[in-house]
Amino acid sequence: MKALLIIDPQFDFCSPAGSLFVPGASEDMQRLADFIRTEPLDEIYVSLDSHNVMDISHVHWWKREDGNPVKPFTALTIFRGDIADGDGNVYSTKDPNRYDWSYGYLEILKKHGGTHTLWPDHCIMGTEGHTIHSHVSNALYNWTCRTGKNPQYILKGMNPNTEMFSIIKAEVPDYSDPGTLSNVKLLDNLKKADTLYVAGEALSHCVNRSVRDIVDVLKDDNSQRKIVLLTDMMSNVPGFENYGDWFLKDMAIMGVSMMKGGSISCG
Numbered sequence: 720m721k722a723l724l725i726i727d728p729q730f731d732f733c734s735p736a737g738s739l740f741v742p743g744a745s746e747d748m749q750r751l752a753d754f755i756r757t758e759p760l761d762e763i764y765v766s767l768d769s770h771n772v773m774d775i776s777h778v779h780w781w782k783r784e785d786g787n788p789v790k791p792f793t794a795l796t797i798f799r800g801d802i803a804d805g806d807g808n809v810y811s812t813k814d815p816n817r818y819d820w821s822y823g824y825l826e827i828l829k830k831h832g833g834t835h836t837l838w839p840d841h842c843i844m845g846t847e848g849h850t851i852h853s854h855v856s857n858a859l860y861n862w863t864c865r866t867g868k869n870p871q872y873i874l875k876g877m878n879p880n881t882e883m884f885s886i887i888k889a890e891v892p893d894y895s896d897p898g899t900l901s902n903v904k905l906l907d908n909l910k911k912a913d914t915l916y917v918a919g920e921a922l923s924h925c926v927n928r929s930v931r932d933i934v935d936v937l938k939d940d941n942s943q944r945k946i947v948l949l950t951d952m953m954s955n956v957p958g959f960e961n962y963g964d965w966f967l968k969d970m971a972i973m974g975v976s977m978m979k980g981g982s983i984s985c986g
Contacts, residue, residue, distance in 0.1 A: 722762040722912035725751065726886065726919030726926050726953075728855045729768060731841040731848035733920060738848055739841040741921045743954035745852070750981035751918050751952045752858035758980070762912070763862065763870040764905070766886040768842040768925065769849065774879040775821060778837050784809040792958070794834040797825050820880060827891050835882070842876070873905060884925045887932035906936050915945055916980070918952035923962035926953050931966070934973055943973055949980035 728751065731737035733744040755763070773779055778789040785808060793804050802810045802825055812818045825835055842849045851859070859870050873886050878896050881889040887906065889899035909915055915933075919926055930946065937943040948970065955963040967977070 720761045720912050721759060721914045721916070722764065722909065723755070723758075723760050723916045723918070724886075724909065724929075725763065725765045725855065726917070726929055727766055727768045727842070727921075728852050728919055729842055729848065730850050730852060732768075733852040733855075737841070738839045739956075741954050741956055744920050747918070747920065747952045747954055748852040748854050751949070752854035754916075754918070754949065754952065754980045755855070755858040755862050758916075760862065760866075760916075762868070762908075763859065764873060764909070765851070765859070765870050766873040766875055766919070766925075766929070767849065767851075769844050769874045769877045770840075770842050771877070771879045772840060772843055774876075775817075775824065776836070776838050776882045777840055779840075780812060780817065780821070780879075781810050781837065782813050784811060789837065791837055791839040793837045795825060795837065796834045797822070797829050824881065824891050833890075844877070871908070873902070884928035885932045886925075886929045890928075901932075906933065909933060910937065910942070913945060914947060916947050916949055918949040918980070920953060921956045921959075921963075922953040922966065923955040923959035927962055927966040930970065930975070934970070934975065938973065941974075943975055946970075947976045947978060950977050951979040951981045 728748055731739050732741050733748045734740065735745065778791055781789045783789055795802055795804055795810060798807065802822060812821050828835055863869055875886055876883045878893055878899050880893050881891045881899055883889040883899065886902065888901045893899045917926065917930055934943045
């Protein structure tokens, strides 16, 4: 059984007019659409990044104590007892009731060696940015008409209290929300595939975190080897290319396969 997992093939990532456009993503989606049309696929899973405007990873959640505007792509951490950026500027939350959660959130990230990136508003539910890239959307429609099956859609990121790069679980779980905990049902479905192709955006972030979480489960019986990364159908967020490079190197060590699906299936 051949399955395809498409991660966040959305307007805001994949269109030059998108708020968080990933250079190369538009071409990635054209190759992906051709792959869907030509490759015999038994199941297709599609994740959709799904945010509110007020979100811990958006600038509107935050304020700088010096009154200057909060800028996208700022990295926050805990420094000397404050929430601060790399230049030592101190931050708080616009809503004081959100401060304690946000502080604790950044503490957990710091313990694991991470910082918290603030993004431009993106994939806001109900907006054009949340929609699927038109080439992929049309290919999915044609696949459904051809096979009689619907793609299975996975919404992630709806909880504003935590970042959710991975389709499997949030970066920091909110235990009051099962949607931020491990998606056991999806993992069970993915295990059934004999070949699991993976494509989508962005290689540096959501593809990276999603596949790492899937591999953590599949490696127990060495079945991570059935994963095939379609490397010409995923690109990096600019400035984070090293994340994508580390991910691909780690996956190669784990025995995950890689191929350029466009050259094989799309001529």
